[in-house]
Amino acid sequence: MSDHPLGSVSRPDLVLSAIPGPVVLAAVLGVALGVPLPIALALGSLPAGVVMGYALFWEPPVGGLRSSDENRENREPRDRA
Numbered sequence: 001m002s003d004h005p006l007g008s009v010s011r012p013d014l015v016l017s018a019i020p021g022p023v024v025l026a027a028v029l030g031v032a033l034g035v036p037l038p039i040a041l042a043l044g045s046l047p048a049g050v051v052m053g054y055a056l057f058w059e060p061p062v063g064g065l066r067s068s069d070e071n072r073e074n075r076e077p078r079d080r081a
Contacts, residue, residue, distance in 0.1 A: 011059065019055075022048045
């Protein structure tokens with residue numbers, strides 16, 4: 001058993017798997033409730049966009065201002081020749 005709190009799945013993998021969920025849910029609910037599909041997909045893309053923004057800007061998988069301390073420690077120093 002892994003000591004990692006998420007098991008063998010990394011945080012970026014979880015975030016990537018969460019992006020299509022709201023869009024698929026909106027499409028299914030749109031068809032089931034009779035909402036026009038373009039409107040349902042537009043509404044479903046809003047939370048998917050928030051998840052994508054989180055993944056890109058708040059908790060980027062590598063580097064960035066809010067990266068974990070572990071990523072900072074494992075980075076190789078750049079040669080400034």
